[in-house]
Amino acid sequence: MQFEQTFMNFLLHHQEKHNRTYHFLILMDALMSAAKHIEHYYLTGALKGRLGYTDTVNVQGEDVMQMDEIAHEIVIHYLKTTRRVIHVVSEEAADIIPLNVESGRYFVYFDPLDGSSNVAHGLPVGFLFGIAKRNLDGPEDFHLRAGKDYIAAGMFVIPTGTFTVAFKDAGTWRFHIDETMNYVKPVQMILPENTSSWELSFNSANRYTYAEKIQQWLDQNEKKHAFRYLGALAGDFHRILGNGGMFMYPAIVNHPNPKKNRPDGKLRLMYEASVVAFMCKEAGGTAVDEKGMPILDINPESHHQRTALYVGSKPLVDDITAVLKG
Numbered sequence: 022m023q024f025e026q027t028f029m030n031f032l033l034h035h036q037e038k039h040n041r042t043y044h045f046l047i048l049m050d051a052l053m054s055a056a057k058h059i060e061h062y063y064l065t066g067a068l069k070g071r072l073g074y075t076d077t078v079n080v081q082g083e084d085v086m087q088m089d090e091i092a093h094e095i096v097i098h099y100l101k102t103t104r105r106v107i108h109v110v111s112e113e114a115a116d117i118i119p120l121n122v123e124s125g126r127y128f129v130y131f132d133p134l135d136g137s138s139n140v141a142h143g144l145p146v147g148f149l150f151g152i153a154k155r156n157l158d159g160p161e162d163f164h165l166r167a168g169k170d171y172i173a174a175g176m177f178v179i180p181t182g183t184f185t186v187a188f189k190d191a192g193t194w195r196f197h198i199d200e201t202m203n204y205v206k207p208v209q210m211i212l213p214e215n216t217s218s219w220e221l222s223f224n225s226a227n228r229y230t231y232a233e234k235i236q237q238w239l240d241q242n243e244k245k246h247a248f249r250y251l252g253a254l255a256g257d258f259h260r261i262l263g264n265g266g267m268f269m270y271p272a273i274v275n276h277p278n279p280k281k282n283r284p285d286g287k288l289r290l291m292y293e294a295s296v297v298a299f300m301c302k303e304a305g306g307t308a309v310d311e312k313g314m315p316i317l318d319i320n321p322e323s324h325h326q327r328t329a330l331y332v333g334s335k336p337l338v339d340d341i342t343a344v345l346k347g
């Protein structure tokens with residue numbers, strides 16, 4: 022018989038090795054239960070008719086899908102049961118949601134269902150989360166944490182059964198779901214240095230809306246790499262972690278309809294950009310915004326703040342950073 026190490030066993034050893042408490046295990050267990058629950062609803066979604074839209078529009082002005090609401094509800098439920106979460110920021114809630122403000126220990130920022138354009142087709146989506154810790158040494162001011170202050174960040178790609186998570190200064194790890202619905206077999210993810218597998222990932226239909234210098238960079242560089250775009254950050258970044266290269270969602274500044282410009286980018290800082298930037302850094306890569314500033318250094322001013330994002334292999338991101346700063 023062959024057995025693989027489970028995520029929980031891996032994490033227990035990790036906590037032991039770093040002299041950490043068991044509180045974090047309870048939190049991670051809840052996130053995994055939530056992911057499996059979302060996965061179940063998603064897998065049976067077409068059959069049960071829940072891959073469509075609701076008639077509500079969220080705080081971001083985007084049409085809410087049934088699965089967005091279902092996934093949000095599931096995550097809130099499981100996080101509440103931990104009794105260790107202070108408050109959460111969810112893409113699907115206008116306001117910060119307090120859970121256990123008095124004695125909680127963690128802040129959780131999440132996108133319960135990432136990649137809505139794939140939902141109607143049952144194609145890959147994600148559940149992205151970032152975790153920060155309460156200030157245990159002094160007074161807690163409940164400020165929204167920058168990515169560099171996260172203690173962990175991760176993503177489940179649904180319904181493919183993969184889970185990737187990074188721990189502060191302890192690497193990025195990938196797990197696969199087994200026949201008993203356990204996430205098993207840790208593999209450390211390190212961005213490959215060999216450029217032959219590198220990919221570029223961006224919405225090519227938007228390219229003429231990018232800043233001219235970004236368009237020029239693409240003209241000069243895109244032929245060096247394969248191009249892949251799934252339309253779900255979780256899935257696209259999953260590939261970049263394995264193959265290397267760069268995912269980018271630049272600012273939209275040259276749209277023929279100026280109302281459709283997005284000078285601040287599209288992706289959300291706290292539960293999309295910082296999450297992948299954190300995993301990328303722990304895998305040896307880096308991430309910047311439209312000014313070429315490190316994503317992990319951005320202090321959020323509001324919880325649904327948007328940002329442009331360039332994330333992936335360091336030489337590529339450094340190259341485009343020079344252009345962005347120039």
Ligand code: AHG
Nearest residue numbers: 132134135136137224252253254255
């Ligand atoms: P969400 O479904 O949570 O709103 O996020 C969708 C995001 C992200 O997953 C993806 O990378 C990007 O939107 C795709 O946008 P385009 O359709 O504009 O390419």
Ligand code: MN
Nearest residue numbers: 132134135136
């Ligand atoms: Mn998203």
Ligand code: MN
Nearest residue numbers: 112132134135
């Ligand atoms: Mn979402």
